[in-house]
Amino acid sequence: MPHRYKVREIAQQSGLSEATVDRVLNERPGVRENTRAEVAQAIADLDTQRAQLRLNGRRYLMDVVMQTPQRFSDAFRAAVEAELPAFAPAMLRARFHLWESGSTSQMADVLGRIRGSHGVVLKAQDAPEVAEAVDRLVGAGVPVVTYTTDVPNSARCAYVGIDxxxxxxxxxxxxxxxxxxxxxxxxxxxxxxxxxxxxxxxxxxxxxxxxxxxxxxxxxxxxxxxxxxxxxxxxxxxxxxxxxxxxxxxxxxxxxxxxxxxxxxxxxxxxxxxxxxxxxxxxxxxxxxxxxxNDLRADARMAMRQILQHHRALPAELARPTPIQVITPYNLPG
CATH class of the missing domain: 3.40.50.2300 (Response regulator)
Structure with missing residues (x-):
């Protein structure tokens, strides 16, 4: 069984003896399945708590860069701001770079001027100039998550949004x-x-x-x-x-x-x-x-998770396509 902790730590977490934990980790015979399950759960709990310790007191600054109509950027900005406190005890702040129309050169220029960022959530044109700007950011250690519309021929770390x-x-x-x-x-x-x-x-x-x-x-x-x-x-x-x-x-x-x-x-x-x-x-x-x-708050949460995962502050989780909701006047969310 793969593990990243000392036998003593796992034994303390599981309440089992060190000898029992050692037998489980080395896959020796004579161990009951429920005991193996207890050890596996103890390791999972230690993983979760280690992630929480990484977040504790850390400050992260992310940039949201979007060319999109204001009605959409307003909705996504509200979703991001609503989700920021969910990452406590870490402190996340967001800077917003939002405009309605412009060229790929303008988008590349905005990306090129980002400084001091821990990650970028990006809605942009799929163009070589933009892909190159994304690659430069990633090369400088700034992960980029594309949102709603992808730039697949770039070094972006994930796409978040619907299929x-x-x-x-x-x-x-x-x-x-x-x-x-x-x-x-x-x-x-x-x-x-x-x-x-x-x-x-x-x-x-x-x-x-x-x-x-x-x-x-x-x-x-x-x-x-x-x-x-x-x-x-x-x-x-x-x-x-x-x-x-x-x-x-x-x-x-x-x-x-x-x-x-x-x-x-x-x-x-x-x-x-x-x-x-x-x-x-x-x-x-x-x-x-x-x-x-699609649930914009769930999207915002997933995009921010991808950025924190890049910094090893959270366990890895794949960005899967967001489910499509079919909304009529009779199931309109509040």
Whole structure:
């Protein structure tokens, strides 16, 4: 049985004799299974307590870097701030670098100016310039965790978020079920083609609707900003009169609703992502059919765990894809 402690420590923790612990660790015969289990539990307890001792009194500073609409950054910032006290007795602080639109050069510049950080949670474009900036941070001993949208060709230590391709397939399944035999076209609204997460959602959505004969119309490069989104959606709706449904991986949903209303067009199905303030209101008002959501506090907690694990302050835990929640007006969380 693998262990990292002296026989005396394990014996004290388990309440067994040192001779019994020694027999278990060296896999000698004549030891009952429940005794082996007691020794294994004692080692697990020592691991947990060692992790708590590493956290005790330590101070960690993390940076949250995101290009995203303010409605999403506000929601994630609140999630991070709510989770920071959960890591007591360690003291975690967060600095936020948040903006709505910009170039990959701007993102790389912000990453390049980070100093004194114990880790970065990053929502950024999947571009070589960004990957190089991530690699420089990691090379300097600063772990980077990508969130919501990945930069896989970088040295980032983990990706936290949903399975974006699976989310797109889920959206397509719901869309096709609700539209049924109607020949309605579907509009996909993306905030930008350089965000890998949105691209994976779109690919999943398109692949699952392949063969249905539905017209799929895409608008992109709005950065999720309402004014730009409304203009792009109006133009698309005027060109495509059969569009009667929307899948929105990228946000700007209030603007999309406004565009349908301006043209007095019916939107039969509207599937969106994330329970930000706008989407909560639209869902309550019946303007959205469903929201595909993930628990932002759980995401924030996992991202911070990944950073602390890098510093060996917590035991290793893999970052698994966050479960997708299908939210209707009738199961809307408080």
């Amino acid at each position: 974006n391709h699976g989310a797109g397939v889920t959206a397509a399944y719901l869309m096709d079920q609700w539209l049924g035999a109607a020949p309605s076209g579907v509009l996909i609204t993306l905030s930008g083609t350089v965000f890998r997460g949105e691209g994976e959602r779109e690919v999943g959505f398109r692949s699952a609707l392949r063969g249905t004969g539905r017209e799929i119309v895409e608008v992109s490069d709005s950065d999720g900003i309402d004014a730009t989104t409304e203009r792009l959606v109006l133009e698309a709706l005027e060109r495509h009169p059969r569009v009667e449904a929307v899948y929105s991986p990228g946000g700007g949903n209030s603007a999309t609703v406004a565009a349908f209303e301006k043209l007095e067009r019916v939107c039969r199905v509207f599937i969106a992502h994330d329970l930000d303030a706008d989407n909560r209101r639209l869902l309550r008002d019946g303007r959205l059919s469903v929201v595909l959501h």
